[in-house]
Amino acid sequence: MSGGLVAKAGPQRYPGASTAYWYQSKLGGDSMESNVIVWHTTEGTSLPSYSGGTEAPNFTAKPDFAAKVLRWYQHFDFDTSSRALVHxxxxxxxxxNVxxxxxxxxxxxxxxxxxxxAGYAHLYTPExxxxxxxxLAAFAKWAHxxxxxxxxxxxxxxxxxxxxGTGNGVRMSNAEWLSFKGHCGHQHVPSGNLHGDPGAFPMVAILTAAKGGTTPQEEDPMAGLTKKDIFDAVWKTDAIAAPSDAADVKTNPNWQPQSILRDLQARVRRxxxxxxxxxxxITALAGQVGKGADTAVIVSAVQKAITDAVIKVDVDIHGQDT
Incomplete structure (x- = not known):
């Protein structure tokens, strides 16, 4: 960046921004060709008064939670110096040029x-x-x-x-500040500035969206999948040979999701x-005792009842296409 009074080029008003709180007329400012955007947070939930404009930025973006849009207010031309930084x-x-x-x-x-x-609707920059x-990406694209x-x-x-603070590890030196172009935060500005806003600001996501990409929050690996797609991905095995034994289940990655779930299902049925x-x-035992049967008869009846029950469930497990 390089300072100095220059003729302003390009549109100076952001489309749709309100000028209801316009401070340039009474406070003036230096003309320049801005090549840096400095981002701040107000640390409040309403539009600040900015001490009558003496501490105002060029723009304020206020959330409209009902409409899910940002409402923009402009206080100075894009290429006119504003007053939100310490010098x-x-x-x-x-x-x-900021x-x-x-x-x-x-x-x-x-x-x-x-x-x-307290239940206050608000924005928190890390989220x-x-x-x-x-x-925010739309504004960055317009500025570009x-x-x-x-x-x-x-x-x-x-x-x-x-x-x-000055020793936050990210604040620029004077030389770095003089050569910087692009997007930074109040936390990066030197020359007596201490503020740490806008904190963990999602700058990468904003710039990615401004370039026409998707933000990390918008990426959805399940997008477009139907319930049938998900079911088939887990259970359908038409194109995969059945595992020959337990060892094959562990070593064949194609079988792990299906085999694990089938094994769980089989365990539940067992x-x-x-x-x-x-x-x-118990039923058989009770019946035989009531008849006064001897021990051998009772043991035989119990063994038969257990065998019949296990065979029936085993048929259910292995004989049905689930």
Whole structure:
């Protein structure tokens, strides 16, 4: 990036953004050709006042949970310096070809837990839903298409509170900041900035979606599969030779899902067989005792009842196509 007053090129208003809170008219700002987007979180659930605009970014994106869209507010032109960064060092910040976006959200896990317990609808940056990533990606694509902001980042978005402070391990040096282009967070900006927002921001997913790819949250390995497809994948064995023995089941990967489930089913039925056999034996025993039969007759009757029950269940297990 390189600073300086230049003529602004390209459309300066993001399509659909409200200018109800427009601060440029009273506060002005430096003109530049922005090649960096700095992302922030407001750490609140409503549109901030930004101290009358004196701490405002270029844009604020506020979630509409009912409609599942982000509502955009614009406070300065895309290529006019805004005021959400600290400048207390050797290099410029707000005026150094930077356009800034505040997302109405929190990056703080403690705040997230408190708001969740209180029942407040809110965004938490490590867990942004697909529709938020979609709308943030649309903005990143517009900034790229209309202003040439690279769809790259190259920095690590560290989770809050570890992202706070000058020694957070991800904040740029002055030299790195001067040469940076693309997307970063408040946690990366030097020159007196301490803030750790936007925490563990899903920058990779946003930029991937902006390039026309799918985000990790949208990938579904079960997409398009019917219940029959899933059933056949587990049970159908028309094209696979039956395993010859238990060892084959363990060594043949094609058989493992089917054989494991079939084995479980067989075990359950054998348990049923044991219960049935015991019940039959008890019934037979009771009947013979009531007749005053001798021991040999009782043993023979019990053995026959057990054998009959086990044979019946074994036929059920091996003789039916389940």
């Amino acid at each position: 207390a060092g050797a290099v410029a910040t707000n005026t150094l 356009s800034q976006v505040e997302l109405v959200a929190t990056c703080d896990p403690a705040t997230h837990a408190k708001w969740t317990k 942004l839903p697909d529709w938020v990533i979609r709308d 298409d209309q202003h040439g902001v690279p769809l790259t980042s190259g920095v690590t978005f560290k989770a809050y509170p570890g992202s706070y 348990m049923d067989a044991t219960v049935a056999a015991q019940s039959a034996a």
